[in-house]
Amino acid sequence: MNTIPLDLQIVNALAALLLLLSFSMLSQRRIVSLVNLLAMQGLLLTVATLMVAWRTGETHLYLSGLLTFALKVLFLPWLLHRLIRRLEVYWDTEPLLNIPGTMLVGVLIVVFAFGLAQPIAELASETTRNSIGIAVAVILLSFLMMITRSKAMSQVVGFLSMENGLFFGAMSTTRGMPMVVELGIALDILVAMLVLGVFFFQIREQFDSLDLHHLESLKEGD
Amino acid sequence: MLLRASRRPGGAPESALTTLLALVTAWLAIGLAGLIRPRSLEFAGRALFVAGAVVGLLLAIVAAMSIALPAESVVLPIGLPDLPVHLRRDALSSVFLFLLGSASVGISLFAAGYFRSGEGTLPGVLCLEYHLFLAAMAMVLLADDAYAFMVAWETMALSSYFLVTTQHRIPEIRRAGFLYLLIAHVGAIAILLAFGILQGGSWQFTFDAMRGAQLPPIWAFAAFALALFGFGAKAGLVPMHVWLPEAHPAAPSPVSALMSGVMLKTAIYGMLRITFDLIGTPTWWWGLIPLGLGLFTALYGVIFAATQSDMKRLLAYSSIENIGILFTGIGLAIVFHGVGMDAMAALALIAVLYHAINHAFMKSLLFLSTGAVLHATGERNLGHLGGLIHRMPWVAWLTLVGVLAIAGLPPLNGFVSEWLLLQAFLLAHEVPKPFVNMLLPLGAALLVLSAALAGYVMVKFYGIVFLGQPREAALHDAHDASVLERVGLVWLAAGCVLLGLLPAQIVPMLAGVVADLGINASAAVTSAQSWWMLAPLPARSISYAPLVFTLAVVSAVLVTVLVGRLVYRRRTRRADPWDCGYERINPRMQDTAEGFGQPIRHLFQPFFAMDRELPSPFDRAPRYRVVVFDRLWRLLYLPIERIVQRAANAVSVLQQGRISAYLLYSFVTLIVLLASVL
Numbered sequence: 050m051n052t053i054p055l056d057l058q059i060v061n062a063l064a065a066l067l068l069l070l071s072f073s074m075l076s077q078r079r080i081v082s083l084v085n086l087l088a089m090q091g092l093l094l095t096v097a098t099l100m101v102a103w104r105t106g107e108t109h110l111y112l113s114g115l116l117t118f119a120l121k122v123l124f125l126p127w128l129l130h131r132l133i134r135r136l137e138v139y140w141d142t143e144p145l146l147n148i149p150g151t152m153l154v155g156v157l158i159v160v161f162a163f164g165l166a167q168p169i170a171e172l173a174s175e176t177t178r179n180s181i182g183i184a185v186a187v188i189l190l191s192f193l194m195m196i197t198r199s200k201a202m203s204q205v206v207g208f209l210s211m212e213n214g215l216f217f218g219a220m221s222t223t224r225g226m227p228m229v230v231e232l233g234i235a236l237d238i239l240v241a242m243l244v245l246g247v248f249f250f251q252i253r254e255q256f257d258s259l260d261l262h263h264l265e266s267l268k269e270g271d
Numbered sequence: 272m273l274l275r276a277s278r279r280p281g282g283a284p285e286s287a288l289t290t291l292l293a294l295v296t297a298w299l300a301i302g303l304a305g306l307i308r309p310r311s312l313e314f315a316g317r318a319l320f321v322a323g324a325v326v327g328l329l330l331a332i333v334a335a336m337s338i339a340l341p342a343e344s345v346v347l348p349i350g351l352p353d354l355p356v357h358l359r360r361d362a363l364s365s366v367f368l369f370l371l372g373s374a375s376v377g378i379s380l381f382a383a384g385y386f387r388s389g390e391g392t393l394p395g396v397l398c399l400e401y402h403l404f405l406a407a408m409a410m411v412l413l414a415d416d417a418y419a420f421m422v423a424w425e426t427m428a429l430s431s432y433f434l435v436t437t438q439h440r441i442p443e444i445r446r447a448g449f450l451y452l453l454i455a456h457v458g459a460i461a462i463l464l465a466f467g468i469l470q471g472g473s474w475q476f477t478f479d480a481m482r483g484a485q486l487p488p489i490w491a492f493a494a495f496a497l498a499l500f501g502f503g504a505k506a507g508l509v510p511m512h513v514w515l516p517e518a519h520p521a522a523p524s525p526v527s528a529l530m531s532g533v534m535l536k537t538a539i540y541g542m543l544r545i546t547f548d549l550i551g552t553p554t555w556w557w558g559l560i561p562l563g564l565g566l567f568t569a570l571y572g573v574i575f576a577a578t579q580s581d582m583k584r585l586l587a588y589s590s591i592e593n594i595g596i597l598f599t600g601i602g603l604a605i606v607f608h609g610v611g612m613d614a615m616a617a618l619a620l621i622a623v624l625y626h627a628i629n630h631a632f633m634k635s636l637l638f639l640s641t642g643a644v645l646h647a648t649g650e651r652n653l654g655h656l657g658g659l660i661h662r663m664p665w666v667a668w669l670t671l672v673g674v675l676a677i678a679g680l681p682p683l684n685g686f687v688s689e690w691l692l693l694q695a696f697l698l699a700h701e702v703p704k705p706f707v708n709m710l711l712p713l714g715a716a717l718l719v720l721s722a723a724l725a726g727y728v729m730v731k732f733y734g735i736v737f738l739g740q741p742r743e744a745a746l747h748d749a750h751d752a753s754v755l756e757r758v759g760l761v762w763l764a765a766g767c768v769l770l771g772l773l774p775a776q777i778v779p780m781l782a783g784v785v786a787d788l789g790i791n792a793s794a795a796v797t798s799a800q801s802w803w804m805l806a807p808l809p810a811r812s813i814s815y816a817p818l819v820f821t822l823a824v825v826s827a828v829l830v831t832v833l834v835g836r837l838v839y840r841r842r843t844r845r846a847d848p849w850d851c852g853y854e855r856i857n858p859r860m861q862d863t864a865e866g867f868g869q870p871i872r873h874l875f876q877p878f879f880a881m882d883r884e885l886p887s888p889f890d891r892a893p894r895y896r897v898v899v900f901d902r903l904w905r906l907l908y909l910p911i912e913r914i915v916q917r918a919a920n921a922v923s924v925l926q927q928g929r930i931s932a933y934l935l936y937s938f939v940t941l942i943v944l945l946a947s948v949l
């Protein structure tokens with residue numbers, strides 16, 4: 050049995066935790082907890098980035114780890130919590146598909162994601178065997194969460210978690226994207242959050258609720 | 272420099288094309304200059320249009336002088352990266368550029384005196400749209416690759432759409448504009464597909480590559496059919512003609528003139544370009560399709576023209592008729608060329624080119640004169656006009672020239688081209704194909720029928736608008752056209768006369784163009800021809816000498832007048848018009864537009880769907896009302912509309928309005944794409 054170096058084992062463990070967090074987000078209906086889970090995801094991502102940085106000695110990965118920490122662990126959760134308090138949305142309504150059903154679909158998606166990652170993983174270095182599959186799974190699970198939730202706030206959380214998955218995939222397979230790209234993405238997320246924040250207020254102003262069902266009335270009539 | 276180039280053909284090969292491009296740019300610059308002071312009618316609505324007319328004049332001169340020059344092309348590095356714009360000027364482009372330039376001189380001058388303030392769009396914006404439209408038409412004629420062609424074609428369609436909807440506050444005008452835009456785009460798609468076929472697998476979209484591509488016959492025919500559909504939609508070939516009678520009355524008169532006189536001809540240009548240049552060797556039986564459609568269109572158009580009571584709709588239908596004649600000529604040329612009778616094919620094509628130029632002049636003239644009448648009286652309905660020759664003598668006499676020309680009377684220009692086409696038609700029995708050679712002379716009969724009915728229509732148009740007594744009291748205050756308007760009308764009328772008197776000079780030039788398209792035209796222009804006599808096909812000993820004819824007519828009239836003066840000297844007396852013993856003739860006793868069209872409506876009843884309201888003998892206030900519909904609306908367009916509506920409803924099931932549904936769509940798409948990678 051060949052021994053995997055300790056740092057790699059840690060990265061793999063972090064990846065597994067990331068997947069687990071995705072599932073717990075899928076089953077969580079309290080929005081406050083959802084944001085906390087997102088923050089935890091960010092924390093895991095930071096640690097994983099720092100591990101990879103330490104392993105490969107790429108200095109810009111340290112930077113990007115710090116950026117992740119500042120943005121995804123501190124700033125965005127703080128912003129979301131503030132929004133939740135001001136908008137007074139603590140609970141999501143019953144999801145469109147019930148939670149056990151969603152979990153089952155999620156399992157299928159993970160299988161699909163690993164199947165998908167198989168041929169790519171064989172080409173990749175040993176560092177990344179499992180992380181590609183996990184990254185794809187996290188992306189698809191977050192997508193699933195966006196589909197099944199009806200409150201705008203949970204969809205934003207899904208969106209951010211999707212970005213986390215993308216970031217993890219990029220970081221673990223290619224030792225991080227170029228710094229410019231990472232900065233660009235970070236800025237995008239920030240701007241998207243701010244715009245969405247404004248949107249929330251507008252939506253609530255208009256419909257007295259953040260429930261996206263109300264947007265159906267915007268559809269062009271027959 | 273240009274003069275030198277024309278004296279030494281090939282000496283300065285790029286000069287004509289660069290000059291033409293500079294002139295097109297000048298049009299664009301004039302259009303943009305309109306935005307400097309968009310609200311000023313004097314600047315944007317008058318001065319700039321006069322400048323545009325000058326550019327048009329220069330364009331016409333350069334184009335006319337470059338007809339005999341060898342083709343020249345240039346590649347401009349503008350547009351998308353790796354997609355430079357290929358431009359080429361050859362004899363065919365030159366002819367149509369001449370048409371564009373020379374007709375636009377008269378139209379622009381008229382327009383300079385026409386637009387009033389407070390009519391819908393701002394003068395500056397109008398100036399931009401108008402000159403953009405002109406420049407786009409010129410670029411269509413110069414394009415040498417499919418991208419440049421389509422971009423220019425779309426620019427032309429869009430700018431003319433905005434011109435049509437100048438008075439966009441009126442719902443009917445918006446509706447007419449939409450119909451126009453819709454059919455223009457359906458046609459554009461067909462043209463795009465035709466180009467897609469013509470590139471023949473090389474994925475090179477320059478016209479040069481298309482000329483070189485070897486297409487299997489079935490694909491060549493598909494390209495031809497798509498081009499016929501696409502350009503037919505733009506030109507108003509039945510059954511794609513429905514936008515014409517809606518859009519032309521909606522547009523301001525100079526715009527109608529430009530659209531009917533010039534823009535429709537770009538479709539003829541495109542058809543000729545694709546059929547004879549890009550496809551190169553059309554099979555003979557393809558020609559039967561445009562021939563049949565063209566004849567039907569000609570008859571259809573003229574019959575509907577005869578029943579109209581709106582003068583601009585009447586002219587729009589007359590345009591449809593002329594487009595039918597042009598397509599008939601194209602079809603005939605394809606048949607002749609396909610069976611190897613090149614002299615006949617050349618004759619038919621010369622007739623097509625000649626008629627295109629003629630129609631540009633006479634139809635622009637007529638549309639502009641309806642504009643003058645409209646401004647003077649505020650009426651478009653023939654039922655409220657009449658007797659205007661006394662109030663608007665300039666407009667009336669100049670219109671008479673256009674009316675005689677379009678009715679095909681010698682010595683004016685309409686006669687020459689129709690005569691040439693008929694000559695080609697009369698020899699169609701020599702086509703070595705059974706049945707076809709028997710049926711084609713029948714086509715000649717149909718053509719003559721349409722030409723005769725066109726005369727009827729023009730008598731109606733002129734007689735009811737300008738002759739007789741005014742049907743409304745307000746008509747007594749009608750004023751004649753302004754100076755600039757008169758200059759524009761005089762230019763176009765002079766064009767009609769000159770084109771009618773000088774065919775012997777023009778036909779050899781057009782024969783050169785036809786030869787450039789790969790048709791041996793030498794037999795069509797012969798030594799029997801002299802500067803005063805047109806004599807194509809010497810073996811037939813047919814000839815037409817317009818100057819002699821004019822001289823004979825004029826001298827006969829003069830002699831009659833002189834003899835009359837001599838014989839009845841001092842014994843003439845003036846009396847009231849003949850009143851058949853009934854003393855008080857009033858304007859309501861005159862024949863109306865509806866009454867004049869009634870025999871046609873009766874004879875050709877199957878063409879029309881009529882909605883008639885007849886008074887009963889016991890009515891206190893009898894009312895007669897008849898509305899004539901286009902039968903094709905109900906037979907063709909409404910079913911298509913229903914099908915489209917149903918399909919759209921079926922598709923709209925997808926549009927749930929729920930964000931989760933939309934997310935699901937992208938999720939499923941993503942999964943499917945990923946799964947297909949596996």
